[in-house]
Amino acid sequence: MRDLNGDDIEALAVGAWILGTGGGGSPYHGLINMRRLYRQGTRVFLMDAQALEDDDDVAVVSNMGAPLVSQERLVDSRLTARAVELMQEYLGRRFRGVMSIEIGGGNSIQPLMAAAHLGIPVIDADAMGRAYPEAQMTTFAVGNLAPAPLTSVDPRGNEVVVTRAADWKWVERTSRKICTEFGSVAATCKAPRRGIEVKRWAIHGTTTKAIRLGRAVMGANRRHDDPIDVILEAERGKRLFAGKVIEVERRTTEGFLRGSVSIEGERRDRIQINFQNEWVVVWRDGAPLATTPELICVLDSDTGEAIGTEMVRYGQRVTVIVLPAPEIFLTPRGLELVGPRAFGYDIDFRSAFAS
Amino acid sequence: MRDLNGDDIEALAVGAWILGTGGGGSPYHGLINMRRLYRQGTRVFLMDAQALEDDDDVAVVSNMGAPLVSQERLVDSRLTARAVELMQEYLGRRFRGVMSIEIGGGNSIQPLMAAAHLGIPVIDADAMGRAYPEAQMTTFAVGNLAPAPLTSVDPRGNEVVVTRAADWKWVERTSRKICTEFGSVAATCKAPRRGIEVKRWAIHGTTTKAIRLGRAVMGANRRHDDPIDVILEAERGKRLFAGKVIEVERRTTEGFLRGSVSIEGERRDRIQINFQNEWVVVWRDGAPLATTPELICVLDSDTGEAIGTEMVRYGQRVTVIVLPAPEIFLTPRGLELVGPRAFGYDIDFRSAFAS
Numbered sequence: 001m002r003d004l005n006g007d008d009i010e011a012l013a014v015g016a017w018i019l020g021t022g023g024g025g026s027p028y029h030g031l032i033n034m035r036r037l038y039r040q041g042t043r044v045f046l047m048d049a050q051a052l053e054d055d056d057d058v059a060v061v062s063n064m065g066a067p068l069v070s071q072e073r074l075v076d077s078r079l080t081a082r083a084v085e086l087m088q089e090y091l092g093r094r095f096r097g098v099m100s101i102e103i104g105g106g107n108s109i110q111p112l113m114a115a116a117h118l119g120i121p122v123i124d125a126d127a128m129g130r131a132y133p134e135a136q137m138t139t140f141a142v143g144n145l146a147p148a149p150l151t152s153v154d155p156r157g158n159e160v161v162v163t164r165a166a167d168w169k170w171v172e173r174t175s176r177k178i179c180t181e182f183g184s185v186a187a188t189c190k191a192p193r194r195g196i197e198v199k200r201w202a203i204h205g206t207t208t209k210a211i212r213l214g215r216a217v218m219g220a221n222r223r224h225d226d227p228i229d230v231i232l233e234a235e236r237g238k239r240l241f242a243g244k245v246i247e248v249e250r251r252t253t254e255g256f257l258r259g260s261v262s263i264e265g266e267r268r269d270r271i272q273i274n275f276q277n278e279w280v281v282v283w284r285d286g287a288p289l290a291t292t293p294e295l296i297c298v299l300d301s302d303t304g305e306a307i308g309t310e311m312v313r314y315g316q317r318v319t320v321i322v323l324p325a326p327e328i329f330l331t332p333r334g335l336e337l338v339g340p341r342a343f344g345y346d347i348d349f350r351s352a353f354a355s
Numbered sequence: 356m357r358d359l360n361g362d363d364i365e366a367l368a369v370g371a372w373i374l375g376t377g378g379g380g381s382p383y384h385g386l387i388n389m390r391r392l393y394r395q396g397t398r399v400f401l402m403d404a405q406a407l408e409d410d411d412d413v414a415v416v417s418n419m420g421a422p423l424v425s426q427e428r429l430v431d432s433r434l435t436a437r438a439v440e441l442m443q444e445y446l447g448r449r450f451r452g453v454m455s456i457e458i459g460g461g462n463s464i465q466p467l468m469a470a471a472h473l474g475i476p477v478i479d480a481d482a483m484g485r486a487y488p489e490a491q492m493t494t495f496a497v498g499n500l501a502p503a504p505l506t507s508v509d510p511r512g513n514e515v516v517v518t519r520a521a522d523w524k525w526v527e528r529t530s531r532k533i534c535t536e537f538g539s540v541a542a543t544c545k546a547p548r549r550g551i552e553v554k555r556w557a558i559h560g561t562t563t564k565a566i567r568l569g570r571a572v573m574g575a576n577r578r579h580d581d582p583i584d585v586i587l588e589a590e591r592g593k594r595l596f597a598g599k600v601i602e603v604e605r606r607t608t609e610g611f612l613r614g615s616v617s618i619e620g621e622r623r624d625r626i627q628i629n630f631q632n633e634w635v636v637v638w639r640d641g642a643p644l645a646t647t648p649e650l651i652c653v654l655d656s657d658t659g660e661a662i663g664t665e666m667v668r669y670g671q672r673v674t675v676i677v678l679p680a681p682e683i684f685l686t687p688r689g690l691e692l693v694g695p696r697a698f699g700y701d702i703d704f705r706s707a708f709a710s
Contacts, residue, residue, distance in 0.1 A: 108606060156521040164514035173536055174513060181532040
């Protein structure tokens with residue numbers, strides 16, 4: 001158990017935004033919440049997943065919805081805490097700690113906000129190792145753990161518990177419709193996990209990893225090193241393409257942000273990237289160059305900072321890189337849940353590192 | 356407390372279908388369920404609302420959704436019972452009895468099915484005195500009683516509890532989206548009521564009234580009397596129009612069945628009726644002839660049996676009648692919730708009995 005200081009949280013926001021692969025929502029508003037809470041004297045502690053007892057209860061939180069909307073309806077740290085409290089009321093038990101469903105983007109900060117209000121530690125782990133758009137796209141679903149209950153709350157005082165779901169897809173379908181009706185954004189507490197489940201199925205150390213990545217980028221910028229080189233080296237990534245954004249097509253539908261972006265290189269060559277909240281497939285000349293579950297990251301070519309699917313715009317100079325996927329998602333069950341076919345693309349996964 | 360016999364239930368189905376004013380879903384499939392349960396020896400008891408203790412808990416049930424879909428996905432009596440059980444689990448208390456949110460249509464039978472499985476009586480009351488399409492269109496909303504919690508279940512095993520709602524409209528919005536995702540039909544248990552609330556705010560004796568109305572129609576048909584004359588006399592109704600259905604426009608959207616029907620009289624004069632699950636406004640030459648909350652009933656001109664908005668079709672010979680509305684819905688708060696403006700029509704309520 002160690003306490004997170006203010007610099008850790010600043011670095012977490014930068015690192016998690018990169019791991020968000022375009023989605024997970026910008027960490028910026030969460031960061032502002034945490035700065036305020038830290039000024040007020042709050043401190044948040046980070047706990048290793050391995051330190052959990054087998055029968056500890058762990059809350060799993062996320063802000064659900066379309067990233068664009070999160071830019072318009074600002075995050076209230078108490079709302080995430082309320083989703084956890086509602087789950088405690090429903091279960092009649094108290095949580096030992098709180099973790100994020102996804103380390104990518106703003107959802108990396110959600111457990112910190114809940115932890116600050118509830119006085120419990122953040123567990124250093126998540127269930128995606130990045131961000132994904134749908135609730136069934138997790139290591140917990142790979143492990144066939146129980147998909148329910150789930151709580152969903154909005155700032156008006158609307159609160160729902162999905163007490164049972166036929167399967168993971170149904171918990172996503174039902175909670176997505178609720179989230180859409182709440183205005184395409186809701187604070188949710190996913191199916192609670194026992195310590196033994198977190199130890200067996202979560203991806204460990206991802207909060208620490210995001211902080212380390214953020215520190216590397218911030219350090220490179222201070223030293224005027226190339227931050228993208230630093231990221232590629234630190235995370236064993238691969239540079240795919242660099243150029244200028246020449247076209248963005250974007251729409252908010254059914255609680256998601258969907259669309260595509262075109263990028264033109266110096267030699268007039270082009271790539272196109274499709275997204276559903278997160279970057280899903282990179283195409284060149286009609287052939288896939290990289291796909292989920294590998295992490296497709298679109299970075300500002302100068303600063304190395306991530307650019308979200310809701311932020312990308314004409315004229316930006318960007319570099320597209322790929323980072324390796326957690327191995328659990330490269331299994332047949334993993335690819336079934338998060339491979340390109342899970343997003344509606346009729347192509348098989350092929351590692352961008354293979355070529 | 357009296358036990359309902361098989362003839363009572365047959366009559367209830369006929370009477371409630373008339374009080375459904377086109378909606379509430381056909382009672383037919385519910386009736387088939389009850390016939391089977393009665394053949395197996397089940398008996399259901401009817402209890403006066405006045406016999407409730409102030410602090411008794413009463414379940415309020417309904418099948419929510421688009422009537423057309425209820426014709427395709429058949430009613431399972433255990434599903435309604437499951438919605439009540441889920442509410443009992445959530446509350447940690449057992450119900451003294453079960454009532455319908457609406458006496459109109461198939462929802463008149465829902466509490467009988469729940470009662471049969473749970474071994475508790477049906478309370479002789481409802482919260483509409485007819486059928487309405489939306490959850491906030493009740494005497495309980497007129498009384499500003501708590502709109503939540505609400506449970507919603509589907510046959511796949513999906514179960515949701517709306518634990519809190521900002522207001523009555525929000526419990527409708529949220530549960531409607533859940534119902535839509537479940538396939539535009541779900542078994543629901545609405546906000547539970549205390550005995551004192553049922554005694555003060557429910558419309559009493561409506562199960563008995565529907566049985567009496569059904570018996571009158573069935574008796575008239577046996578005696579070859581005009582059943583419509585019998586209905587108008589028994590319920591102090593008014594005959595509006597008789598003719599042939601010449602056009603039906605119908606669509607299932609957002610969990611509702613919407614559309615309009617045109618009827619031509621013997622002298623080539625025409626009326627048009629708009630519906631949202633239930634008949635809402637009768638028009639002649641662009642002027643409203645009758646509107647909600649008065650009960651607009653489209654009846655088979657020969658048998659006096661009701662014709663639902665999902666059943667009405669070209670060529671049917673129909674008689675349109677109006678029955679008086681419960682007085683509580685003629686108050687300013689009542690009209691705000693169920694008057695023509697609540698359905699999106701820019702007209703004031705004016706009684707069809709006034710002209």
